[in-house]
Amino acid sequence: MASKVSIPEFLAERSRGQFDDNGFLPFFFRLTNGKDRQALKVLLEEKPYIKVFDTMASQLKELVKSAQPNRSLTNEEIEHAVKSRLDGVSLHDYGVWVYYPWNEKLVHILDEQEFVLMRTNRNKYKITDEEAALLAEKKVGVIGLSVGQSVSLTLAMERGFGELRIADFDELEITNLNRLRSGLHNIGLKKTIIVAREIAEIDPFLRITCFHDGITAHNLDAFLLEGGKLDVLIDECDGVDVKISCRIAARKYRIPVLMEASDRGTIDIERFDLEPERPILHGYVEHLDVSNFGSLKTNEEKLPYMVAFAGLETLSARMKASAIEIGQTISTWPQLASAVTMGGGITADICRRVLLGHLNHSGRYFIDVEELIADPKKPIQPFVYLQRSLTRDEMLALAGQVPVLADNAITDKLTIRTLVEAAAIAPSAGNSQPWKWYFDGKQLYLFHDIERSESFGDYANMASYMSLGTAIENLHIKASDLGLEVISKLFPVVGQPLLVGVFGFLPKNGLARDQLADYLSIRFTNRRLGHGGELSPIHAREFNEAISDVEGARLYMLGQGYKKDKIAEIAGKSEKLRIFIPQGHHELFEREIRWNVAGAEKIKDGLDLRTLELSVKDAIGFRMARDPRAIQLIAEWNLGTALESATAKLVSSSSAVGLITMPKFDGVDGIAAGRAAERIWLTATKHGLSLQPVLASVLHFARLKYAHGEGMPLNVSKQFESMYREFVAVFGYNEQVEVPFFLFRCFVGGGRPDIRSARIDLADVYINKE
Numbered sequence: 007m008a009s010k011v012s013i014p015e016f017l018a019e020r021s022r023g024q025f026d027d028n029g030f031l032p033f034f035f036r037l038t039n040g041k042d043r044q045a046l047k048v049l050l051e052e053k054p055y056i057k058v059f060d061t062m063a064s065q066l067k068e069l070v071k072s073a074q075p076n077r078s079l080t081n082e083e084i085e086h087a088v089k090s091r092l093d094g095v096s097l098h099d100y101g102v103w104v105y106y107p108w109n110e111k112l113v114h115i116l117d118e119q120e121f122v123l124m125r126t127n128r129n130k131y132k133i134t135d136e137e138a139a140l141l142a143e144k145k146v147g148v149i150g151l152s153v154g155q156s157v158s159l160t161l162a163m164e165r166g167f168g169e170l171r172i173a174d175f176d177e178l179e180i181t182n183l184n185r186l187r188s189g190l191h192n193i194g195l196k197k198t199i200i201v202a203r204e205i206a207e208i209d210p211f212l213r214i215t216c217f218h219d220g221i222t223a224h225n226l227d228a229f230l231l232e233g234g235k236l237d238v239l240i241d242e243c244d245g246v247d248v249k250i251s252c253r254i255a256a257r258k259y260r261i262p263v264l265m266e267a268s269d270r271g272t273i274d275i276e277r278f279d280l281e282p283e284r285p286i287l288h289g290y291v292e293h294l295d296v297s298n299f300g301s302l303k304t305n306e307e308k309l310p311y312m313v314a315f316a317g318l319e320t321l322s323a324r325m326k327a328s329a330i331e332i333g334q335t336i337s338t339w340p341q342l343a344s345a346v347t348m349g350g351g352i353t354a355d356i357c358r359r360v361l362l363g364h365l366n367h368s369g370r371y372f373i374d375v376e377e378l379i380a381d382p383k384k385p386i387q388p389f390v391y392l393q394r395s396l397t398r399d400e401m402l403a404l405a406g407q408v409p410v411l412a413d414n415a416i417t418d419k420l421t422i423r424t425l426v427e428a429a430a431i432a433p434s435a436g437n438s439q440p441w442k443w444y445f446d447g448k449q450l451y452l453f454h455d456i457e458r459s460e461s462f463g464d465y466a467n468m469a470s471y472m473s474l475g476t477a478i479e480n481l482h483i484k485a486s487d488l489g490l491e492v493i494s495k496l497f498p499v500v501g502q503p504l505l506v507g508v509f510g511f512l513p514k515n516g517l518a519r520d521q522l523a524d525y526l527s528i529r530f531t532n533r534r535l536g537h538g539g540e541l542s543p544i545h546a547r548e549f550n551e552a553i554s555d556v557e558g559a560r561l562y563m564l565g566q567g568y569k570k571d572k573i574a575e576i577a578g579k580s581e582k583l584r585i586f587i588p589q590g591h592h593e594l595f596e597r598e599i600r601w602n603v604a605g606a607e608k609i610k611d612g613l614d615l616r617t618l619e620l621s622v623k624d625a626i627g628f629r630m631a632r633d634p635r636a637i638q639l640i641a642e643w644n645l646g647t648a649l650e651s652a653t654a655k656l657v658s659s660s661s662a663v664g665l666i667t668m669p670k671f672d673g674v675d676g677i678a679a680g681r682a683a684e685r686i687w688l689t690a691t692k693h694g695l696s697l698q699p700v701l702a703s704v705l706h707f708a709r710l711k712y713a714h715g716e717g718m719p720l721n722v723s724k725q726f727e728s729m730y731r732e733f734v735a736v737f738g739y740n741e742q743v744e745v746p747f748f749l750f751r752c753f754v755g756g757g758r759p760d761i762r763s764a765r766i767d768l769a770d771v772y773i774n775k776e
Contacts, residue, residue, distance in 0.1 A: 031202075032106050032210040036117070037099040046103060053110065060114040062097055063088075069120055072127055104210045108203055118211045125209060126165050137362055138165065144361045147171040147229055147236045149221050149252060150243030151197040152341065153268050155186050155204075156350025157240055157357075162205040162212055166358045169213040170205070171229055171236070172198050174243075175220030185346040221248050226255055238357050241265045246311040250296050253278075253286040262360055266349040267316060268341050269325045271373030273352055280366060288370060290314045306623050313626050317370065323635035330630055330640060334647045348375070389589050395457040396504050398773060401444055404499060405451045408508050411493045415510035417447055419774060421488065425450070425511070426772050428484035428526055430765060432684060434473035435464065435701060436598045437763045439611050441477055444773040450509045452478065455771075458611070461597070462589040462717060465709040467503075469701065471673050472748060474506050475680020480526055482681075483688070485511055487523035496674055503673065522552075522688040529688055530762055532696030533619040536659040536753030540565050545693055545752075549664070552685040558675060559682040560744065562665045562737045569736045573663050576729045576736075577749070578654030580703035583722050585631065585649065586641040595632045610764040617761050624652050641719070657700060660751040665704075665737050667744040671712060679747035686750075696756035703733060704746045 035046040050056060070087035071079055079087070092100055101116045115121055126138060133141070146167040148154045151174040161167055174197045178188055182197075192200050198216040205214055217229055221243070230236050230252075239261050241249055249265075256263050257278040265274040278284055285292055291314045302308045316339075321329070328340045352373055359365035396404065416422070422445045434440060440459035444451040452474065459470040478494075485492045491514035496507045546563050553559045564570045585591040599613050600606035606614035620628055627648060631637055640646040657663060666682050668675035683699070690697045707730045709715060715723035734741050 032104050032206045034210070035103040035105065037103065038095065043099075046105075049105065050112075056105075056110045056112050058112045058114075060098075062101055062114045062116075065116050065124065066091060066097075066100070069116065069124055072124065106203075106207065115210075121209075121211065122165065129164065133164070133358070141166050141358065141361060142168045144237045145169045145171070145234055146238050146240065146357060146361075147173070148240045148242060149173045149229075149248060150241065151176075151201055152182065152185060152242060152244075153266055153346050153349045153353070154240065154242035155197065155201050156346050157242065157266070157353045158201050158350075159187075159204060159208070160350045160354035161357060162208055164354060164358065165209065165212070166354060166361070167212075169215060169233070171215045171217065172201055173217035173221045173229055174198050175218070185341045185343045187343075220245075221252060223251070226251060230255055230259055230261060235259060236261050238360055239263045240353060240357065246302060246308045246315070249315055250286065250291070250311070254296070257282060257284065257286065264353055264356060264360070265315075266353040268345040268349045269316070270320065270322045270377075271345075271348060271352060271375065272317065272320070273349075273356060273371045273373070275356065275360070275365070275368050275371070277360075277366060277368045281368060284368060287315060288368070290317070306621070309623055309626055318626065318629055320370075320372070321630070322374070322376065323633055323639060326630040326633050326636035327639040327643075330627055330636065330648050331645055335645055348373075389592055391457070391460050393456040393460045395442075395455045396453055401442065401451070401453050401505075401773070402446075402775075404502055404505050405444055405446055405508075408449075408451070408495075408498045408505075410448055411495065411508060411510035412449075412512055415449060415493070415512055416490060419445070421490075421511070422450060423768075423772070423774070424488070425481055425484050425490075427768060429477040429481040430768060430771055431527065432473070432476040432480045433529070433531065433687070433699070434476065435459070435469035435699075436461075437611055437613055438470075438473065438598075439766050439771065440470050440473055442771055442773070444775070446775045448510075450511075451505065452507045452509070454504045454506050456504060461593045462587060462709075463584065463593070463702070463705045465705065465713060466671070467673065468671070468676055468708050468747070469705055471676025472680035472683060475677035475682075476684040476687075477680075478507065478677060479681040479684040481509065483520045483523050483526060486517060486520040489517055489519075490514060491517055496677060506673075506677070522685065522692065525688045525691040529691045530759055531617070531698050532753075532756045532759060533617065533656065533698055534696070534756050534759075535656060536661060536696070536751070537755060538566065538659060539661050539754055541661045541695070541752065541754070545690075545695065546662075548689050548693070549686050552689045553666070553682040556678050556682040556685070558669045559678060560667045560739070561682075561686070562667070562739060563662050564664075564737070565662050570660070570663050571658055572732065572736050573749075574654045574657035575650075576703055576733055577657045577700045578650030578652075579725065579729060580706060581653040582646050582649040583725055584702045584706065585637055586646075586722050587718055588634065588638075589717065591634050591637055595634075606764060610766045614761055614763060617759060617763055619759065620652070641721075644721075653700065653702075656698070657751050660753040661695075662752050663700070664750050664752060665739070665746055666748040667739050667746050669743060669745070671708065671745045675745070676747065683748040683750070690752055695752055695754060697750055697752050700749050700751055703729065704749050707733065707746065 035042040037043045037046065066088045067084055070084060070091060101114060104113045104115060116124060129138065144167050146161060148158050148170065151172060158170060158172055161170065177194055177196050178186065178192050178200060180193055188200055196218050198218050202214045202216055205212055217225060221229060230239065239252060239256050241252055241263055242265065243249060253263055253276065260279045260282050262279045263276040266272065274287065276284060291311060294310055294314060328336065332338060356365060426443045438459045440455050442453040442455045444453065454470060454474060464470055482492050490511040493510040493512060494507055497503060498508050499505050550561055553561060564573060585594060599615055600609060601615055631649060664686065666679050668679050687697050706726050709718065710723065710726050710730060715726065718726065
């Protein structure tokens with residue numbers, strides 16, 4: 007009588023690969039072997055509740071029919087072929103019984119050679135026998151088991167490997183079940199075990215090697231090399247450090263790397279086996295210090311690397327919109343089961359072709375279903391700009407209609423050039439520099455170069471007039487520095503608003519010099535966070551004194567407290583709503599911002615991105631917000647708090663906010679507001695204070711009040727209307743006789759910016775009559 011075999015001893019002896027206490031490996035009983043027969047008998051006696059699945063009869067029928075695909079066998083022929091195949095072995099003993107300890111199931115299947123033959127029967131000739139034999143020798147590694155689960159299962163179903171190494175330190179959580187195919191009973195179980203079990207239930211003969219602790223510096227080489235070098239590495243992990251380290255090692259060992267991003271079907275192929283000097287991730291991270299990845303701690307430190315891997319510019323609109331919401335209404339990047347499933351199929355297909363030598367290129371590819379299968383796109387209507395600047399000849403002809411202001415005015419060209427140089431360094435909304443100057447030998451003319459400034463936010467040229475006002479103020483201040491008196495007239499030709507002013511300069515001995523001249527060239531915009539703290543009463547007093555000669559100008563200041571914080575909230579929301587307006591979005595991101603150094607230095611207007619002083623996180627969010635489709639989605643979802651936070655933080659961190667009002671909403675008062683703003687700005691510079699205009703709210707309030715919100719989406723208009731009421735109440739000005747023009751933040755210190763806004767060459771804004 008055969009001795010009784012203990013089940014633990016038997017399982018340990020028969021486990022395929024390293025035995026694991028979690029029991030994720032199947033066990034095999036071949037009943038033609040006496041020891042196996044006895045062990046199975048004992049198992050069933052000890053565990054009578056095991057569920058038994060025996061479909062051997064139907065499997066054998068399929069086997070014999072598939073052996074003669076060119077014939078339609080009769081039932082008698084099938085029975086005869088099955089009996090011949092059994093060759094005296096009982097149906098019960100034929101093949102192999104597979105025990106799955108985790109679900110207490112016992113399944114009777116064909117043994118390995120026949121099982122593989124039948125399970126891959128429908129692969130032919132998508133995969134030939136020769137190719138299947140080659141794949142059976144290959145070793146594939148998968149790091150990360152979200153998309154990686156789908157990849158692994160698809161590879162297993164196709165039998166696209168001989169050994170699969172899977173690595174993940176994580177356990178299944180309920181939030182994973184939107185994209186991972188698993189049951190609720192597996193919550194809390196390691197993802198490696200879940201995937202290994204699923205594959206074993208599909209094909210128990212496949213070899214699966216699990217790295218339950220994920221990939222670390224200590225086991226990476228083992229994952230890549232132990233038991234034979236991997237033929238393909240598939241990276242689907244979340245960790246930046248692992249993404250970089252596994253590529254560095256893969257390049258060292260000449261292992262090709264695949265990665266699928268589950269957004270737009272993005273797939274990366276890096277053939278380090280064929281290109282051992284290839285930069286990792288196609289060079290997308292070359293601008294980053296990859297040697298430093300191990301020391302990255304915070305999400306903000308990791309973000310540039312994550313974005314480089316994801317491909318910020320090529321993300322789908324929904325992913326960009328979702329990314330903007332990370333840390334606000336969601337905690338991490340979203341993934342959908344449909345994308346993960348598709349990604350698994352795509353990656354498995356590419357892996358097979360790489361292994362078989364059918365695909366040898368590297369690169370980033372897209373299989374964007376939403377682009378490939380979509381409703382016809384409506385053509386994008388370009389924004390129409392109707393204003394036209396005057397030509398040189400038109401400016402000269404118009405200047406010829408203006409009487410001479412003073413017969414004995416200064417005509418020295420060098421002096422006039424010096425005055426224009428001072429005017430041309432004045433600040434302007436969006437650094438648009440909307441001015442052209444002409445000197446006819448007697449007097450100087452200022453023209454509005456309206457093509458440079460026309461925008462949705464510049465309703466009735468409000469922002470432009472303030473910009474022209476700052477230039478006029480610089481002209482006056484520099485004139486006083488040279489001992490000159492300025493004689494001027496605004497809008498000297500009726501019906502010709504593009505001729506903004508004419509100026510004559512008289513020598514004036516004893517004229518008091520304006521000390522603000524000392525600060526013209528060092529004034530700057532500071533977009534850094536402030537340090538709080540109150541301004542000195544001296545500062546507020548000098549601000550008021552500085553604008554005392556600007557007729558109608560009135561200054562309101564708010565220091566620390568609820569009111570300033572309320573303005574911070576309004577300023578932040580206004581910046582967000584500005585880009586919720588399609589034209590406003592287009593103008594900020596496509597006309598105003600200079601996205602690269604070369605463009606900023608060549609064009610010399612607009613806002614050099616570097617001058618915005620954005621944090622790494624905000625800079626990435628800013629680039630994502632450049633996609634109008636993403637912003638349209640956020641507007642539709644009524645989200646976008648992150649789009650408010652940068653400006654709101656700037657204002658709330660300041661020492662004070664100020665508002666300049668004027669009596670009327672017209673060009674003359676707009677220019678006066680600009681002159682007042684420049685005088686306050688220069689006074690702040692004198693005292694070492696930092697200043698930044700915050701104009702989105704007041705500019706859009708103007709369109710709301712004087713054009714009933716024309717061109718604004720209804721929900722945007724309503725929000726601006728609500729904020730306008732709060733704005734008036736907080737500052738406490740009389741809206742019946744005062745118009746808000748210039749809102750700014752001011753704070754102590756802050757330092758000088760590393761990059762200042764460029765200025766257009768003087769030759770391009772100044773015409774000197776020869």
